[in-house]
Amino acid sequence: MMSHAAYVFASYGIAILTVVSLCLWVIADGRARQRELRELEASGVRRRSAEVSSGETR
Amino acid sequence: MSENSLAIRKFSDLANPTRFLALADRMLPWLAALTALFFVVGLWLSFTTEGDYQQGETVRIMYVHVPAAWLSMMCYSVMALAALGTLVWRHPLADVSSRAAAPIGACFTFLALVTGSLWGKPMWGAWWVWDARLTSVFVLFLMYLGLMALNRAMDDPARSSRVSAVLVLVGFVNIPIIKFSVEWWNTLHQPASVLRLDGPTIDPEFLRPLVVMAIAFTLLFFTLHIAAMRNEIWRRRVTSLRRQAARSAGREA
Numbered sequence: 001m002m003s004h005a006a007y008v009f010a011s012y013g014i015a016i017l018t019v020v021s022l023c024l025w026v027i028a029d030g031r032a033r034q035r036e037l038r039e040l041e042a043s044g045v046r047r048r049s050a051e052v053s054s055g056e057t058r
Numbered sequence: 059m060s061e062n063s064l065a066i067r068k069f070s071d072l073a074n075p076t077r078f079l080a081l082a083d084r085m086l087p088w089l090a091a092l093t094a095l096f097f098v099v100g101l102w103l104s105f106t107t108e109g110d111y112q113q114g115e116t117v118r119i120m121y122v123h124v125p126a127a128w129l130s131m132m133c134y135s136v137m138a139l140a141a142l143g144t145l146v147w148r149h150p151l152a153d154v155s156s157r158a159a160a161p162i163g164a165c166f167t168f169l170a171l172v173t174g175s176l177w178g179k180p181m182w183g184a185w186w187v188w189d190a191r192l193t194s195v196f197v198l199f200l201m202y203l204g205l206m207a208l209n210r211a212m213d214d215p216a217r218s219s220r221v222s223a224v225l226v227l228v229g230f231v232n233i234p235i236i237k238f239s240v241e242w243w244n245t246l247h248q249p250a251s252v253l254r255l256d257g258p259t260i261d262p263e264f265l266r267p268l269v270v271m272a273i274a275f276t277l278l279f280f281t282l283h284i285a286a287m288r289n290e291i292w293r294r295r296v297t298s299l300r301r302q303a304a305r306s307a308g309r310e311a
Contacts, residue, residue, distance in 0.1 A: 004114050004115045004116045004180055005115050007116055007119065007176045007177065007179065007180050008115050008116060008118045008119055010176050011118075011119045011122055011123070011172075011173040011176045011177070012118075012122060014169070014172050014173070014176075015122045015126070015169055015173060018165055018168065018169050019165075019169075019278065022161075022162065022165045022282065023282065025161075026282055026285045026286050026289065027285075029286075029289045030285060030288065030289045030292070033289055033292035033293050033296060034292060036292075036296045037292060037295060037296055037299070040296065040299045040300070040303065043303070045299050045300075045302060045303040046299075047295065047298075047299065
């Protein structure tokens with residue numbers, strides 16, 4: 001039989017682990033997508049709307 | 059001001075993904091800081107307030123269990139609203155919002171189930187019972203997983219969005235079942251003690267940390283949801299740019 005404190009710490013431990021992993025996943029996903037966008041832009045692929053708006057401001 | 063301005067003046071301006079990205083960039087640091095602040099105060103209150111005269115220290119599990127359970131239902135409600143946005147108004151960001159919310163909702167539902175189990179063992183003497191509340195929340199968890207699998211199974215968001223929206227709306231019937239399960243059936247899980255028509259029946263000593271933690275979890279949800287929506291918009295841009303590149307490569311060849 002675990003002490004009551006052990007149940008409390010297990011709950012908070014799992015909650016912190018879950019929330020931190022979720023945050024890290026969202027951050028890592030965002031960084032990976034931004035890197036892909038930068039690579040595409042570097043290889044000369046641009047969004048059509050971006051071409052139109054840069055054309056208008058000229 | 060030209061029409062191309064990215065300033066948001068009307069709610070409908072949010073329908074433009076580029077405007078949404080600009081707004082998200084501005085909001086996210088503030089939301090994240092506010093979330094962290096509420097968590098610091100909430101966790102401090104959670105461990106400094108007194109224990110319950112009957113439950114002792116285990117009452118502190120409530121400060122993560124209850125907000126996680128609220129969030130699991132609120133997240134599904136946000137997805138149901140987004141599903142309406144997809145089917146009724148064909149809002150371009152509605153499907154993005156629904157897709158981005160599913161993994162976050164699954165995490166909160168998982169937390170509600172696990173912390174509930176860790177609270178149930180010392181207080182009820184059982185890790186799990188198949189009563190109406192626990193079973194309906196478990197079904198909610200399975201629905202989140204099913205929706206995530208469906209979203210990943212179909213490549214083209216234009217096609218998968220309607221199917222997934224219909225499924226989200228059908229599944230929404232589970233939300234009132236979860237909420238009222240403790241009243242409709244005889245459950246081991248206790249009935250509501252905070253959101254009641256006759257006001258909370260919980261002592262202010264426990265209500266204070268609970269409310270602060272609930273605000274912290276809600277802010278966390280919106281921070282993560284906006285960030286995940288931004289990721290989803292970027293993901294779609296990468297896909298369409300790759301297609302565009304493949305098409306122009308095909309023309310040149």
